[in-house]
Structure formats: structure tokens, C-alpha cells
Amino acid sequence: MYLPDFEYYAPDSIAEACQLLSQLGEKAKVLAGGTDLMIKMKNEVLAPEVVVSVKNLDQLKKIEYVAGKGVSVGALCTHNDLVKCDVLKEKYSSVSNAARQMANNQVRNRGTIGGNISNAVPSADLPPIFIALNATVKLVGTKGERTVAMEDLFTGPGKTVLAQDELIAEVIIPDQKMTGSNYIKFGLRKSGALAVVGVAVAVQVENNVIKDARVALGAVAATPVRAKKAEDFLKGKTVSDEVLAEAGVIASGECKPISDIRASAEYRTDLVRIFTKRALRKAIDEGHV
Amino acid sequence: MKQDYSYVGHSVDRNDSYTKTTGRAQYTADLKFPGMLYGKLIRSTIAHGRIKSIDTSEAEKLNGVKAIITAKDVPSMKWGLSPARFDENIFCIEKVRYNGDKIGAVCAVDEETVYKALKLIKVEYEELPAVLTWQDAAKEGAPQIFEEYPGNLNTEIHHHFGDVDAALKDAYYVRTDKFQGQRTYHAFIENHCSTAYWDGDRAFLYSSCQSVHYIQYHLCRVLGMKMGNLTVRQTNVGAGFGGKLDPSGLDFAAVILSKITGQPVKMFYDHAETFLNGRGRHPMTMELTTGVDKNGKILAHKFDCVLEGGAYTGLGIASSYYAGSLLGVLYLIDNYKFDCRRYVTNLPPCGAQRGHGQPQPRFAFEHHIDLVGEAIGVDPIDMRLINARKGNSITTAGYEVKSYNLLGANKMARDASGWKEKRGKMGVGRGIGVGNGGFVTGAGFCQYRTDYPHSVGMVKVFDDGTKAYVYSNAVDIGQGSDTVLMQMAAEAMGYPYERCQMVTGDTDLSTLDFGAYASRQTLMAGWAVKRAGAEVKKKVLAKACEMLKASGRIKEGFGYLDGPLTPEDLDCVEGIVFVKQEPAVKLTFEEVARKYFVDHGVLLGRGWYHPGKLGGNHKGAAVGTSPAYSSATQVAEVKVDMETGQIECVDTWDVHDSGTIINPKLFHGQVHGAFYMGVGETIWEEVLFDKKTGKLLNGNFAEYRLPTALDMPPVESLTLDDSYEPNGPYGLKEVGEGATTPTMGAVANAIYDAMGVSMTDLPITYEKVWRALRDKKASGK
Numbered sequence A: 001m002y003l004p005d006f007e008y009y010a011p012d013s014i015a016e017a018c019q020l021l022s023q024l025g026e027k028a029k030v031l032a033g034g035t036d037l038m039i040k041m042k043n044e045v046l047a048p049e050v051v052v053s054v055k056n057l058d059q060l061k062k063i064e065y066v067a068g069k070g071v072s073v074g075a076l077c078t079h080n081d082l083v084k085c086d087v088l089k090e091k092y093s094s095v096s097n098a099a100r101q102m103a104n105n106q107v108r109n110r111g112t113i114g115g116n117i118s119n120a121v122p123s124a125d126l127p128p129i130f131i132a133l134n135a136t137v138k139l140v141g142t143k144g145e146r147t148v149a150m151e152d153l154f155t156g157p158g159k160t161v162l163a164q165d166e167l168i169a170e171v172i173i174p175d176q177k178m179t180g181s182n183y184i185k186f187g188l189r190k191s192g193a194l195a196v197v198g199v200a201v202a203v204q205v206e207n208n209v210i211k212d213a214r215v216a217l218g219a220v221a222a223t224p225v226r227a228k229k230a231e232d233f234l235k236g237k238t239v240s241d242e243v244l245a246e247a248g249v250i251a252s253g254e255c256k257p258i259s260d261i262r263a264s265a266e267y268r269t270d271l272v273r274i275f276t277k278r279a280l281r282k283a284i285d286e287g288h289v
Numbered sequence B: 001m002k003q004d005y006s007y008v009g010h011s012v013d014r015n016d017s018y019t020k021t022t023g024r025a026q027y028t029a030d031l032k033f034p035g036m037l038y039g040k041l042i043r044s045t046i047a048h049g050r051i052k053s054i055d056t057s058e059a060e061k062l063n064g065v066k067a068i069i070t071a072k073d074v075p076s077m078k079w080g081l082s083p084a085r086f087d088e089n090i091f092c093i094e095k096v097r098y099n100g101d102k103i104g105a106v107c108a109v110d111e112e113t114v115y116k117a118l119k120l121i122k123v124e125y126e127e128l129p130a131v132l133t134w135q136d137a138a139k140e141g142a143p144q145i146f147e148e149y150p151g152n153l154n155t156e157i158h159h160h161f162g163d164v165d166a167a168l169k170d171a172y173y174v175r176t177d178k179f180q181g182q183r184t185y186h187a188f189i190e191n192h193c194s195t196a197y198w199d200g201d202r203a204f205l206y207s208s209c210q211s212v213h214y215i216q217y218h219l220c221r222v223l224g225m226k227m228g229n230l231t232v233r234q235t236n237v238g239a240g241f242g243g244k245l246d247p248s249g250l251d252f253a254a255v256i257l258s259k260i261t262g263q264p265v266k267m268f269y270d271h272a273e274t275f276l277n278g279r280g281r282h283p284m285t286m287e288l289t290t291g292v293d294k295n296g297k298i299l300a301h302k303f304d305c306v307l308e309g310g311a312y313t314g315l316g317i318a319s320s321y322y323a324g325s326l327l328g329v330l331y332l333i334d335n336y337k338f339d340c341r342r343y344v345t346n347l348p349p350c351g352a353q354r355g356h357g358q359p360q361p362r363f364a365f366e367h368h369i370d371l372v373g374e375a376i377g378v379d380p381i382d383m384r385l386i387n388a389r390k391g392n393s394i395t396t397a398g399y400e401v402k403s404y405n406l407l408g409a410n411k412m413a414r415d416a417s418g419w420k421e422k423r424g425k426m427g428v429g430r431g432i433g434v435g436n437g438g439f440v441t442g443a444g445f446c447q448y449r450t451d452y453p454h455s456v457g458m459v460k461v462f463d464d465g466t467k468a469y470v471y472s473n474a475v476d477i478g479q480g481s482d483t484v485l486m487q488m489a490a491e492a493m494g495y496p497y498e499r500c501q502m503v504t505g506d507t508d509l510s511t512l513d514f515g516a517y518a519s520r521q522t523l524m525a526g527w528a529v530k531r532a533g534a535e536v537k538k539k540v541l542a543k544a545c546e547m548l549k550a551s552g553r554i555k556e557g558f559g560y561l562d563g564p565l566t567p568e569d570l571d572c573v574e575g576i577v578f579v580k581q582e583p584a585v586k587l588t589f590e591e592v593a594r595k596y597f598v599d600h601g602v603l604l605g606r607g608w609y610h611p612g613k614l615g616g617n618h619k620g621a622a623v624g625t626s627p628a629y630s631s632a633t634q635v636a637e638v639k640v641d642m643e644t645g646q647i648e649c650v651d652t653w654d655v656h657d658s659g660t661i662i663n664p665k666l667f668h669g670q671v672h673g674a675f676y677m678g679v680g681e682t683i684w685e686e687v688l689f690d691k692k693t694g695k696l697l698n699g700n701f702a703e704y705r706l707p708t709a710l711d712m713p714p715v716e717s718l719t720l721d722d723s724y725e726p727n728g729p730y731g732l733k734e735v736g737e738g739a740t741t742p743t744m745g746a747v748a749n750a751i752y753d754a755m756g757v758s759m760t761d762l763p764i765t766y767e768k769v770w771r772a773l774r775d776k777k778a779s780g781k
């Protein structure tokens, strides 16, 4: 457990950071809170020759509501920034609540949402709720900006569509027709446990009829996935325990979990059933919680 | 029997609270010496094999590497903690026996170089098939891990008291249940660290350990040194829980490498390496059979237990005996049979962990007895009341039990928890359960054969009387032993606690104690320092008597006194010496002590303790016999999510029959910590290995899941007012380990009450609960 040798840069602008990443190519790694990267380096999973810290990019540390665009969350916001943010608490406390269930307080003080997303582990807690809320991600590279839907960002465990010179700049949660959303994380203890299953849902319910629904699952496939059959099933249905239970059953048929030291595939599959049902109930009854 | 004491029974502040809470307390890893080198062990990367070659040449060329040693450079004498089973070498000779076994050591000018050097060392093996479970180890024709243990059988125990088969025949109800325990890890926060240097022919070793004496003894034996030439010292210790009783490879390597290099050498583990050092709880496979009469009275009990030992014996023989030796202390069982086998396997060695050998059998028995009670319609607490031992009795195995109030503990826990209103009435998904436990208060014998006292204490009063130094090599591993020892010494001396200071953690300077294990120190070192304090007091009273007479303040034969003033007419409390019949006539301890120093030189008190001959004559009686036994009852309340299997422990009560409580705050801290460990082992904790390679899979605190503060229920820790142990100083008994032993049973029984399915396989993970509920549903019951 010893950090390998590396060179360290802390550029002052996004442009400079992208420039460096472009020049250094594979040799470089971006460092945000370091709660994923440092562990990988200590465990010799990664040995970047250069570490490019983004800590000076203050413009990526804001959370704000921009009319017509939605809530913009800067990539360098920490999990605890999300937990404490008034804008989110008011509009989407489901997002702050997802952040509150992550890791432990020390890690929530350091870990950033950009890091959580770029790291792209299937069990990451933020992507499912962002996907349920149809969020997009703004990427900035040497060739300019582009916006990608959160659900299209991930291509495999640890893999995203980001190019070598690209940074995640912000996550945008668009204005919603969805009337409620919720994320349930199931870990094997109350704090400091990675999700064995994460289920995020967003629903649009009018007069007790489900107009629209999005269900996103974490830790049960190579990337966060949507349970589209469950979503289709829900659309147009009148809310009832049976309908929500059936949606759970359908969603559990849509995931492809693996067995590992934390949980078996069988268990995860059934947990998807249970938590889809429960998350839907919460979102329907309580709004964005 | 109880008196008003100045310090005993009071929650005085710990002596180390200030330095620890401000981060100033030094641990072994904080020590730095000029020219100090850093070292690490070379570890095996396969589970079982012969070492064909070790090529250190590339590493030796690396700038900054100072020495690399392997078996050929060190004595080949075997060591261990069980005299009949010395089977461990400093470094593997010829064979490696687990993935992580000790092959050698490297030291270099800094940590970074050590890590780089380790990567350059190439070990070639001839791989041998590995056995990773006791079931595989016990198979015909299984690969042999040690020549000396045919069939990989490390030890076997067969105890039979009374006539079990006859008694079972007569029983009203007989039941057999099977249980499985898991391998757990101590999870102390401070990893092992050892730093050594030499001065001429004398070596000095700082070791983060639980016994400076045993480390000194074992090292000297293997290294062929005189004990007077090896000083073992220690700083603060960040806990041990049984994992720091064996010398670690670091201790040997630090002493040898510092000799070779002529420089101080610091050897250290990271958390993963501490997991590999092992010595945690044995997984036990247990089968229990009990016969009872109509009322639930136990007529006979048969306990069959297999321990999966890992690669070496370590303390494993004691663990095996402890698995069966204490049941008869808790419950009155006239007919008892205990059959036990311990196998070696190609995994890190198992050893002692809080409650040593006992918690898993306690879990099994406490759950089993509930199932027996259920079958005959007897409430769990009634089952325990019917069978609980009473004080002043002798066990079937011949152990003498003085104070023992398990009955009182059960009743108090029952009433405090609202048992009668709750048990079986809380609805699906909620439950309450009870478990009993307890422990020895110190072992009756030293780990090796000796006629030494078990603890020696000394008090030295500073020249002018303004300080009292309390000497004992009892080890404060965080449990607060320094504090309680000073409380008892201060009480015995009649001197202010606040002005006492420990002299400890140094085999040169301080006095012998066997160390922190078997919940022994408060009783054994307590006796030693209490007696030392009493001797000081005696000297002070004699001198004060002389001074008072000379002062002319005493008019002999005048009114309140019958004859000449004698020391017996005086007492000393909190630093004031006074005439008992006229307390206004007084002197300060300080002035008396100063006068003593002027007249006689240093004011010293000495004390020692040996438990003497204790009960039990059968083979293995040494493990379980003790001057005093604690008992305890815990009640736990849980919620079980009947869909997901998630368990939440929501409330708990503990009643510990612990004799006089020397320091209530520290006592409750022990109970709280013990429950924490117990509930962790019940629901969350398990060390995992790859099933093919024996490679450690979760040597970190992300995947070895200890409960967090949020998972921990409140613990209401209660005590029995009339508990008093005649064999303990001030009437005390243990709390440190005993309070871990009822927990698994209590929590498991609560889970059973909540979900209606018996969970017999530790840890009772959410997934296992989910599976059990699903299977129950499928079977339509």
C-alpha cells in the first residue's frame, strides 16, 4: 500500500486542464476528491505517470437553478454539497438523499459527483437517480463542449464515452414533468457500504394515474440500466399495490446482476423487485424524496 | 461487604484521556530513532508449497536496501504458544503453509524503498495442493500440511463427566442441532508494529503487543538470548482483542535486522497484512445434543466441535479447550460430554479473540436451548433460570465457583427489557432474545511452565511524597487497566489517585505481569498493586505514629486512648494520615513520606499475586480454571425486514455480574464495546478467502464489514448491586471478554423470534435471512 511515483499538475483553467490531458494522453489521470483514484493507485490497479488535479477549477463547484435549463450541478461538488444544497432540497431532495446514503461522512466531504460518474462503477449511487430524472452531462474537451444523456454515458464497468482530453463539467437536471422521484440504496450496513442494489425511480402521476415513469437500476448490470419494460408497464396504469408489485417483478427480470463477495445474483434480482416497488410507492406518495 | 471508597467504584478520568483525545499519545509507529530503517515481511503468494528458491539479488542492488533475511539467516528453533505444539518458525523453512506466510524480511532507508524491494524479490515454489477447509483437511489422503499432524489433526479433546448416554435415555425430550461459526478478525485500529535497536549485547524492542513478558520470553527462547539482555517496551497500544498475544513475525525480524544493520529498525504491517497475520476467531462446526426433563432441567449435554485452525497452532489449543470448558460453569449439567478436534488448513492461523473460543459455542448453546425450551413449552428465560449455576459451588469438572449470580442477571435483564410483555408478542418482523455468558477472571496457569507469580507490583513514593509511581507490566491496550490499577493502588495507600503515575510497558523498569489476556489483569495485577499500596500504607502509618508521638500532640493514655499510640490507631485516606478516634489530629502523607525518605531512603511497597492451586484435575483443566467467574445476561431486540432480510438491532440490555465495579465508566465502555463486537460477529463480519487460491479477499474495512455507529443499538448496561467476589481485590471480577459471549446468542434468538426461522450459520447476513424466509415460504410453512 504505497503510492507509486507520479508527477502532479493543478491547472487553473478548464482549457489548460484539457490541454494537458490531450498532450499527456494515457499517461495522465484526472484527480478530483481522490476517493476512488488514490485507492486504485495504492492498490496498484492504476499507476498514472501524471496526476492532473482539477481542484482549482472553481467554476465547477456551483449548484444553481437556471431558468429554462434546469438545475446545474458542477462536477466538483462534493456529496455533502449535494446533501446540504437548498436548491436540491427544495426541488429534488431525492438527489440529496441519494448523496446522503453514500459512503461515510469523511468520504462525502471529499468525493465529487464528477468522480463518482467518471469512475463508472456499476454500484455508484448517483447515476441511477440522475438517469431517472433524465439528467444530461456536459463534457468539455480541447475541441469544445458536448452534452450527453447520463444514461448514454456508461459503456461498461469503469468505462464511459469520455475522450482522453475530456472532463465532466456539470450535470443538468432538466425541469420535470415528473411529480416524484426516489432512490433506494441497499447496502450491507447502514453506512460505508457500497450498493448491493440501487433503485431510482421518477414518476408522473395525475389523478392517481401513472402518466410516465422512469426506473434506473444500479449494481445489477455492467452499467446503470433502465428497466424499460417496467416503465412501459406502468404508463397509463392506475396506482395500486398490485401494479407497483408487478412493476417490481418486471424490473427484476430486466437486470443482469453478477454474484460476488457481497451478494448473489439471485438475491440482487429479488432486491430489485422489492425496491422498485418501494421506491415507486415513495415517489408516488411523497414527491421528490 | 461494600465500603465507601475514595477511588474504587468511582468513574475517575482515565489517565490517558487527555493525550489520546488531543492526538498526542504515541504509538509504536510514531517512534523515531536516528538512523532508523524501515522493514516489511516477504510473504508467500501461494497457499501451500515448497520454496525452490528465493532470489533477492535484484532487491539487494536497489539503492537504500540495507538487509534482506530469510530462514537461512535466522535461528531455526520453532516457537508457539502451546508448549506441546511449537510449530512456527521465524521464517518458513522449506515450506509455505498459507497465502501470506512469512518468508523473510527486508529493511531499507525508507518505506518507499522497502515496497520497491519487495517487488524485486522472486520466490520460486513447487506448488502443493492446498486444503482450505477442515472438511478437506480431514479427508483420507488429504495433502499433509505438517509432518507432525497426521491427517492434519492438530489436537483432539474428549471430556466426559457423568454418563451422558444413560441420562439421555431417561430424558423427557432430547434434541440435536447443528451450528456453523465463521472466521472473524480482531479489527484493532493500530496495526502491529515493532521497532528494535541494539546497544552492545543488549537489544531493545518496542512492540505493539498484549504482553511484554511473553514477547520477551518467546524471543529470548528462539534467539538464544538471556532475558536480561532483551528489553521489551511499549507505548500506547491501539487495542489487541487477542491478536497481539503471539509474537508477530515483526518482533523477530526487527530484533534480527537491527542486529545485522547496527541501526534501529521499524517493522510494520498495513491492515491487509494484519489480516494475514491472522490469529482471529476459529470457524467452528458444532453439534449439540441436550436431554431435559419436563420442566426444562438439563439432564445431559453432548457437544461436538470442530475448529478450523489455519496454518499454525498459536493459541489454538487453548481455543479448543475453551470451546467446551466453560459451559459447565454457566449451567448445572451433571452429565457432559465434549468432543473436539482442531485441524490445520492452508489459511492464516486462527487464535484468540475476545471471549477466546467461547463465543461461538455460546451462540450455539444459547440458540439450541431456546429451541429445546420451545419444544417443551418453557420460556427462554425460565429455561435459563432453571439451569443456572448458583454461587459457592463446584462444577462437574471440579472448578470452584465463588460469587456467581447468573440468576440475578437473568431476572434483572428480563425485567429491564420488558421481556414478559414483548417475547413472542411483537408481531412479524420484530423480536426479542436472550443469551447468557461469562468468562474466567484470569487463567489459572502461565502460558509456559513456570513457578513465577502471575503478577508483581510495586509502588515507589517519590522522595518528597508528591508522587506515587505504580509499577506493573499489565498492558493497557485501551481497556483502561492503567487507570483501574492506579485506582486500586491509590485506595490501598490512602493516596490521591490524581498524583499516581504508572510505570509500565518496560520489562527492565517495571514489574512482571503476564499481560492482557483471559480477562486477568484487573484481578491479578490488581492484587499485586493493591498489596504494594497496602505495604506503603503500613510504612506510612508506622512512620506517622512515630512522628505524632515525637510531636507531643498525642497525650498518651489521655481520654480517648487506652494505651500508647500504635499504627493501628491511625488511618490514611486521600493523602491525609489521621488518628481514627480523633481525625483532627493528622499529618499529610507527603510530610510523612518525606520523613520516611530522610530516615530510611526510598519508600517502597511491594506486592505479588499467584492464584495458587485451583480446581479441576482432568486433562485440560488448566484452560477454564480461574480464581473467579463472571456471568452475564443480555437481551436484544431486533427488527427483520421480512422481504429483504435486513436486520436492525434496535435495543439491548446487559447485566454483568462483575463483582465490585472499580470504574463504572470504564466498565460500561467494556460492555458497550463487547456488545459491539458480538453483534458485528452475529450479523456482519467474516474474513473471506478465495476458495481455490486461499487468497485473502476482504482485508480491508470496506469489505470486512464491522457495524458502524448507525448500526449499533443503544446498550443499557446494568449491574448487580450485591455482586462481590471474595477472590478478587476489592471484590472484583472480569468484564472485558465475558460481555462478548452472550451477544451472538441473544441477537440470534431475537432474530428467531422475529422471523420464525432458526438461523444457525454465522454471520446471519441479510442474504441468509432472505434465503431462509424464501425457503420457508416455498415450503408453505
Ligand SMILES: Cc1cc2nc3c(=O)[nH]c(=O)nc-3n(C[C@H](O)[C@H](O)[C@H](O)COP(=O)(O)OP(=O)(O)OC[C@H]3O[C@@H](n4cnc5c(N)ncnc54)[C@H](O)[C@@H]3O)c2cc1C
Pocket: A029, A030, A031, A032, A033, A034, A035, A036, A037, A038, A039, A054, A075, A076, A101, A102, A103, A104, A107, A110, A111, A112, A113, A114, A115, A116, A117, A118, A119, A123, A124, A125, A126, A162, A166, A167, A168, A169, A192, A193, A194, A195, B702
Ligand atoms: C470508504 C469509501 C466508501 C465509498 N462509498 C461509496 C458509496 O457508498 N457510493 C458510491 O457511489 N461511491 C462510494 N465510494 C466511491 C467514491 O467515493 C465516489 O465514487 C466518489 O464520488 C469519487 O469521487 P472523487 O472526487 O473522489 O473521484 P476521484 O477518485 O478523484 O476520481 C475518480 C475517477 O474519476 C475521474 N475524474 C474525477 N473527476 C473527473 C472529472 N470532472 N472529469 C473527468 N474525470 C474525472 C478520475 O480520473 C478517476 O478516474 C466510496 C469510496 C470510499 C473510499
